[in-house]
Amino acid sequence: MNKLTPEYYQQLEAIQAVDFVLVELTLYLDTHPNDAQAIEQFNACAKESRRLKKIFEQQFGPLMQYGKSYSGCPWQWDDTPWPWQV
Numbered sequence: 001m002n003k004l005t006p007e008y009y010q011q012l013e014a015i016q017a018v019d020f021v022l023v024e025l026t027l028y029l030d031t032h033p034n035d036a037q038a039i040e041q042f043n044a045c046a047k048e049s050r051r052l053k054k055i056f057e058q059q060f061g062p063l064m065q066y067g068k069s070y071s072g073c074p075w076q077w078d079d080t081p082w083p084w085q086v
Contacts, residue, residue, distance in 0.1 A: 004086060011056045012086065015063075018049045 025042040032038060053063055 004081070008060055009086070011052065011059070015049065015052045015056060018045050018052060021045050022049060 022042065022045050025038055025045065029035065029038055029042060057063055
């Protein structure tokens with residue numbers, strides 16, 4: 001397994017925090033679909049999630065498979081550890 005830096009964990013934690021907010025906002029918006037402020041917050045968090053994931057993947061490799069993340073050459077998906085292993 002590759003040695004992980006503190007920055008790896010910091011970036012992964014930031015992604016997890018924003019994605020947690022997205023889950024909670026999704027649940028809220030399921031019952032409050034006309035809350036424009038919550039929708040605005042959801043969209044801002046979705047944009048931030050994409051930004052954080054792009055930075056993470058540029059430095060540490062793909063987060064997701066099946067076309068949701070790009071790979072450099074050589075193929076990076078088989079590089080460990082995978083995000084769920086840390």
